[in-house]
Amino acid sequence: MSNEGRNPELRAQFDINYYQFLDNQGTLKNSLPTYLEDDKLQVALYRQMVLTRLLDAKCIALQRTGKMGTYPSTLGQEAVGVGIGYAMTKQDVFAPYYRDMATQLIRGVKIKDILLCWGGDERGNQSEQTPFDLPCCVPIATQVTHAAGIASAIKIRHEKHAVVSTLGDGATSRGDFAESINLAGAWQLPLVVVINNNQWAISVPREVQTAAQTLAQKGIAGEVRCEQVDGCDVLAVYDAVKRALAHAYEGKGPTLIEAITYRLCDHTTADDATRYSPSDGLKKGWEKEPIKRYRSFLHSKKLWDEHKETALFEQCEQQINTAVQEYLDTEPQPPEAMFDYLYEELPRSLKEQRQQLIDKTREAQP
Amino acid sequence: MNHAANTETVNATENSFESAKDPVKESSQEITMVEAVNLAMAYEMRMDENVVILGEDVGTNGGVFRATDGLKAEFGLRRVMDTPLAETLIAGITVGMASQGLRPIAEIQFMGFIFATMEHIICHAARLRNRTRGRLSCPMVLRAPFGGGIHAPEHHSESTEAIFAHTAGLRVVVPSSPVRAYGLLLAAIRDPDPVIFLEPKRIYRISKQTIEDNGEALPLDVCFTLREGQDITLISWGAMILETLQAANQLTESGHSVEVIDVATISPLDIDTILSSVKKTGRCVIIHEAAKNCGVGAEISAQISERALLSLQAPIKRVTGYDTIMPYFRNEKYYMPSTKDIVKAAMETLHYE
Numbered sequence A: 001m002s003n004e005g006r007n008p009e010l011r012a013q014f015d016i017n018y019y020q021f022l023d024n025q026g027t028l029k030n031s032l033p034t035y036l037e038d039d040k041l042q043v044a045l046y047r048q049m050v051l052t053r054l055l056d057a058k059c060i061a062l063q064r065t066g067k068m069g070t071y072p073s074t075l076g077q078e079a080v081g082v083g084i085g086y087a088m089t090k091q092d093v094f095a096p097y098y099r100d101m102a103t104q105l106i107r108g109v110k111i112k113d114i115l116l117c118w119g120g121d122e123r124g125n126q127s128e129q130t131p132f133d134l135p136c137c138v139p140i141a142t143q144v145t146h147a148a149g150i151a152s153a154i155k156i157r158h159e160k161h162a163v164v165s166t167l168g169d170g171a172t173s174r175g176d177f178a179e180s181i182n183l184a185g186a187w188q189l190p191l192v193v194v195i196n197n198n199q200w201a202i203s204v205p206r207e208v209q210t211a212a213q214t215l216a217q218k219g220i221a222g223e224v225r226c227e228q229v230d231g232c233d234v235l236a237v238y239d240a241v242k243r244a245l246a247h248a249y250e251g252k253g254p255t256l257i258e259a260i261t262y263r264l265c266d267h268t269t270a271d272d273a274t275r276y277s278p279s280d281g282l283k284k285g286w287e288k289e290p291i292k293r294y295r296s297f298l299h300s301k302k303l304w305d306e307h308k309e310t311a312l313f314e315q316c317e318q319q320i321n322t323a324v325q326e327y328l329d330t331e332p333q334p335p336e337a338m339f340d341y342l343y344e345e346l347p348r349s350l351k352e353q354r355q356q357l358i359d360k361t362r363e364a365q366p
Numbered sequence B: 001m002n003h004a005a006n007t008e009t010v011n012a013t014e015n016s017f018e019s020a021k022d023p024v025k026e027s028s029q030e031i032t033m034v035e036a037v038n039l040a041m042a043y044e045m046r047m048d049e050n051v052v053i054l055g056e057d058v059g060t061n062g063g064v065f066r067a068t069d070g071l072k073a074e075f076g077l078r079r080v081m082d083t084p085l086a087e088t089l090i091a092g093i094t095v096g097m098a099s100q101g102l103r104p105i106a107e108i109q110f111m112g113f114i115f116a117t118m119e120h121i122i123c124h125a126a127r128l129r130n131r132t133r134g135r136l137s138c139p140m141v142l143r144a145p146f147g148g149g150i151h152a153p154e155h156h157s158e159s160t161e162a163i164f165a166h167t168a169g170l171r172v173v174v175p176s177s178p179v180r181a182y183g184l185l186l187a188a189i190r191d192p193d194p195v196i197f198l199e200p201k202r203i204y205r206i207s208k209q210t211i212e213d214n215g216e217a218l219p220l221d222v223c224f225t226l227r228e229g230q231d232i233t234l235i236s237w238g239a240m241i242l243e244t245l246q247a248a249n250q251l252t253e254s255g256h257s258v259e260v261i262d263v264a265t266i267s268p269l270d271i272d273t274i275l276s277s278v279k280k281t282g283r284c285v286i287i288h289e290a291a292k293n294c295g296v297g298a299e300i301s302a303q304i305s306e307r308a309l310l311s312l313q314a315p316i317k318r319v320t321g322y323d324t325i326m327p328y329f330r331n332e333k334y335y336m337p338s339t340k341d342i343v344k345a346a347m348e349t350l351h352y353e
Ligand SMILES: Cc1ncc(C[n+]2csc(CCOP(=O)(O)OP(=O)(O)O)c2C)c(N)n1
Pocket: A099, A138, A139, A140, A167, A168, A169, A170, A171, A172, A196, A198, A200, A201, A202, A263, A267, B056, B085, B087, B109, B113
């Protein structure tokens, strides 16, 4: 049956905007707002993206040589993490997922801590530099609900800062995400949710996750301000998050940002993307990658040259190698450490088990 | 299931275990446990068009452990479905499909992500038959790899089978070898009620066995006696069967006669096999990777105490994981029970006066 001749009233209509400053070649497509015309900031964004990429390569090398565990690469997605990290203030709270090393580094997490985490040591999450940020979250999309809770706490206490949470494209299929977005709209929470749409959830392509034209529009049902940005354009990401945070600080409510990227790597070091991913996707992905285009942009502005590039690489390598050495030199926790943070105070019944483990370890030593 | 039938099955299993003695048959092949899982699903999908597979990355990728490798190519998109990334959804649609007579096999990528399914499993799958007084049922299988020892990230190593064992209306099945994975999974798919099929991923590829791809299921709701003995009973399931058998070897070398039971279906429990063994040996050690507190070992131990206390010549011992959160992998080895721990507990039990 068609709806012909029924004359409905128009009740709502929606648009999704896409933001980009730099095209794939690094040419400025739209003029920058004045606050982005900041040479120091522009160079800092570049340096951080390079550090992220070099550290990423090191992490993969460590995993391949048995010195670290499974690791999710950020290759090709550096602009998302760096844009978010620079847009946030110290007071804001970050609720990351597992592919967020770039932002965590800017927040103050040490390289050594990142390595400890993926090297199978809880102390990597101890990070004193980020007292209220949540640690890297593995159960998909659950962090978004916690972020909504943090945003609620901020609102209850009449505080002025905001929360940023991240997730992948696949993660937007989970109820945790939809429920949080709904709440954020209903309660007008100071929450910014950024989707790193890298086109894949392990082997499942974005089109298989949802029939929706954009992931950004998933905010519409909850009356959440939403937009798409070029996630390989660090200036666009920075600007989108900055605007979203300003909106939140003013008490105007949440924003959902879909950052379009491409995963230029396997899902993790445990994955083999050649099983499912056609190589032309990867080729197109490389054309958009964030660092090369941004370097061209800085070159054109005379903010960067080969000299600086060489110096930066050397500096990053040194910083990374020092941290790697610190990581490799870190003694494992004693076995009984597994008991030490279960509760504020260890219950009596567990003290006995803890002692048994200590005795057993001692016996095993010659 | 009577005891005689059980023993027969055991013998069949043991024979395939020692395949070297048999002339290798045409359709038999040396395969790993994860390949056996794949083989069982493929067999049943060929036999019964109601069998469908769904989950994350189960299609083109063949599952992150390759358990569904090649199945999409053979059976197509309509029967091997990559779902959106949503475990609550996966469990819910599986219940819906099963209620209409399909026989869905849902894969949860790791048991650490099974918790979002619980509302559907506990409030619906386990109860549909009861709630409708038999009008509807839920012949589904929820598969998930579980357990530690593979140096995985957080939430990829826990053993939380007891949570499901505590729920009435479910079967909870854990294979411990390629042969039992093949036979038990076939039984689980054919079972008219929901089965939580937990695959110990540490032993997915640890060894191979000869399997004849003949569609012969092994019985659910029975324990498998892997080794007969007189002095002590070692009871375990899943990956810990490996250490348990190693311990049994060491104990045998030092002159003890050891009986080893693979519980296999941890709920509903085949207590008869366990009781008759313990009544014979008078001593037993229960071994599981999961935490001790409210673990399945507690239930086994309680039932032995209730029904065979006077046959016991020593207190029941449990060798288990600690009542802690599974440590990140750098220290996970301290969490997992070892062969040495089992031997030590068994020796204390054997020498108890
Ligand atoms: C609840 C849950 N289910 C499954 C997994 C296993 N898993 C890890 S990453 C992943 C895909 C995530 O894809 P996406 O959300 O797009 O993020 P990406 O990794 O691509 O950045 C899956 C299924 C998990 N970690 N948590």
